[in-house]
Amino acid sequence: EVQLLESGGDLVQPGGSLRLSCAASGFTFSSYAMHWVRQAPGKGLEWVSVISNSDGSTFYADSVKGRFTISRDNSRNTLYLQMTSLRAEDMAIYYCAKGGDGSRYSFSDYWGRGTLVTVSS
Amino acid sequence: DIVMTQSPDSLAVSLGERATINCKSSQSVLYSSNNKNYLAWYQQKPGQPPKVLIYWASARESGVPDRFSGSGSGTDFTLTISSLQAEDVAVYYCQQYYSSPFTFGPGTKVDI
Numbered sequence: 001e002v003q004l005l006e007s008g009g010d011l012v013q014p015g016g017s018l019r020l021s022c023a024a025s026g027f028t029f030s031s032y033a034m035h036w037v038r039q040a041p042g043k044g045l046e047w048v049s050v051i052s053n054s055d056g057s058t059f060y061a062d063s064v065k066g067r068f069t070i071s072r073d074n075s076r077n078t079l080y081l082q083m084t085s086l087r088a089e090d091m092a093i094y095y096c097a098k099g100g101d102g103s104r105y106s107f108s109d110y111w112g113r114g115t116l117v118t119v120s121s
Numbered sequence: 122d123i124v125m126t127q128s129p130d131s132l133a134v135s136l137g138e139r140a141t142i143n144c145k146s147s148q149s150v151l152y153s154s155n156n157k158n159y160l161a162w163y164q165q166k167p168g169q170p171p172k173v174l175i176y177w178a179s180a181r182e183s184g185v186p187d188r189f190s191g192s193g194s195g196t197d198f199t200l201t202i203s204s205l206q207a208e209d210v211a212v213y214y215c216q217q218y219y220s221s222p223f224t225f226g227p228g229t230k231v232d233i
Contacts, residue, residue: 035223037171045163045171045214045225059221062122095170107161107218109182111170 002026002110004096009115016086020115022079022096030074033099033106036081038092053102091119123147123217125226133232140202142229144215149195152219159219162191162200166211207233
């Protein structure tokens with residue numbers, strides 16, 4: 001059974017930093033691209049970033065480019081999102097999602113339950 | 122960036138009736154070299170993460186009831202629920218994964 005467990009969400013002040021983690025199990029982690037998608041309270045889904053399975057190539061949403069960094073540790077079956085210079089508009093539930101294949105150009109076929117990031121002074 | 126729009130914003134359908142949701146992309150998401158539309162549909166129920174229903178515009182995810190179907194190509198797509206059940210009350214999103222950023226539509230809320 002595919003499982004994705006996000007952690008690291010917290011209350012952080014504007015301008016602060018946070019690192020999210022996503023522990024994956026139930027599939028061959030190194031074979032699939034992985035995504036981060038966020039959802040502000042009461043709002044729709046916003047795609048954040050993707051990392052490919054093998055060469056670690058990445059894409060980012062314009063709203064986070066230069067501030068967020070996606071990475072993965074295939075030996076630990078873990079996905080990360082390093083977030084810096086956090087803004088009020090970054091406040092959201094952050095979902096980790098498994099890609100449908102190894103390519104960055106993939107839909108998301110399994111999702112975690114999310115971790116809440118609150119940005120407030 | 123590719124802008125995704127959905128219509129309607131919300132709809133109420135009687136049990137057993139058909140529900141139709143439309144999704145339009147600001148540019149084609151059909152990749153000519155493999156003739157695939159890079160378009161997925163997701164269902165999100167309150168307090169839950171999204172769940173993929175359809176990918177490649179018309180391929181149904183394993184385990185998804187066959188009352189859900191996807192159609193369309195290029196820039197215009199449709200999600201159809203052929204006979205609405207109570208458990209289908211949710212928000213439905215389309216997403217293009219043709220080019221980064223992989224944008225979602227704003228969502229369509231389906232009620233009974």
